[in-house]
Amino acid sequence: MKVLVAVKRVLDYNVKVRVKSDQSGVDLSNVKMSMNPFDEIAVEEAVRLKEAGVDAEIVVVSAGVSQSQETLRTALAIGADRAILVESEVELQPLGVAKILQHVAQTEQADIIILGKQAIDDDCNQTGQMLASLMDLPQATFASKLVIQDSNAMVTREVDGGLETLKLELPAVITADLRLNEPRFITLPNIMKAKKKTLEVIKADSLGIDIAPRIKTIRVAEPGGRKAGVVVADAAALIDKLKNEAKVI
Numbered sequence: 379m380k381v382l383v384a385v386k387r388v389l390d391y392n393v394k395v396r397v398k399s400d401q402s403g404v405d406l407s408n409v410k411m412s413m414n415p416f417d418e419i420a421v422e423e424a425v426r427l428k429e430a431g432v433d434a435e436i437v438v439v440s441a442g443v444s445q446s447q448e449t450l451r452t453a454l455a456i457g458a459d460r461a462i463l464v465e466s467e468v469e470l471q472p473l474g475v476a477k478i479l480q481h482v483a484q485t486e487q488a489d490i491i492i493l494g495k496q497a498i499d500d501d502c503n504q505t506g507q508m509l510a511s512l513m514d515l516p517q518a519t520f521a522s523k524l525v526i527q528d529s530n531a532m533v534t535r536e537v538d539g540g541l542e543t544l545k546l547e548l549p550a551v552i553t554a555d556l557r558l559n560e561p562r563f564i565t566l567p568n569i570m571k572a573k574k575k576t577l578e579v580i581k582a583d584s585l586g587i588d589i590a591p592r593i594k595t596i597r598v599a600e601p602g603g604r605k606a607g608v609v610v611a612d613a614a615a616l617i618d619k620l621k622n623e624a625k626v627i
């Protein structure tokens with residue numbers, strides 16, 4: 379079985395995001411970049427499937443700048459077998475990424491494609507859904523449990539009303555939610571082992587896919603500051619404030 383996992387290089391979640399002075403985007407110079415946290419969960423899940431006895435090869439794929447190789451090395455250190463970077467200097471948006479992933483999934487003949495539910499930089503929550511649609515594959519988003527049974531994936535997913543379990547015929551697209559697992563710490567020996575694993579670099583231009591951006595960013599701005607809150611003495615004081623100051627009730 380071939381498991382393909384998509385990993386994106388994003389601004390580290392601990393970094394305080396700064397907007398560029400010309401408001402054209404977010405300042406990425408000299409800031410720590412890491413694997414998108416949901417993608418770390420996706421890689422961890424693939425590795426756990428293998429450790430649980432599923433006969434699988436885990437291929438991790440990233441689309442983006444050359445430095446994404448570091449992100450792929452991290453995925454290899456978690457336990458993936460092989461990595462592919464589809465290198466592109468142009469800004470990639472979910473549709474472009476989904477088309478690239480479609481190409482890789484078809485070339486690799488992937489049985490399961492696992493993505494994060496969303497990337498914490500653009501917060502789009504679109505790529506997995508677009509990929510499933512392009513490939514006409516069953517999809518289960520926001521997975522909190524994944525079990526492989528013969529040629530099916532049993533996926534428990536978090537929905538508004540609670541939990542829902544879907545049975546998908548493989549090949550299928552699954553996107554990982556926070557509670558799917560807790561990724562392991564990466565050990566030094568595994569970082570060393572990862573250096574020896576295969577990392578193939580393909581130029582996005584060579585694929586003949588239209589990955590041109592479809593969305594234009596007009597302006598990026600910091601959210602407005604919030605006023606400090608107040609502590610009220612009791613419920614009556616709260617109601618008074620809501621009625622007479624905030625005028626919301």
Ligand code: AMP
Nearest residue numbers: 384385441493494496497502503504505
């Ligand atoms: P998004 O739709 O942008 O919120 O991203 C959802 C998921 O798609 C991410 O968690 C990744 O698994 C995958 N993804 C998005 N962009 C990329 C990329 N440039 N390279 C690889 N995977 C990506």
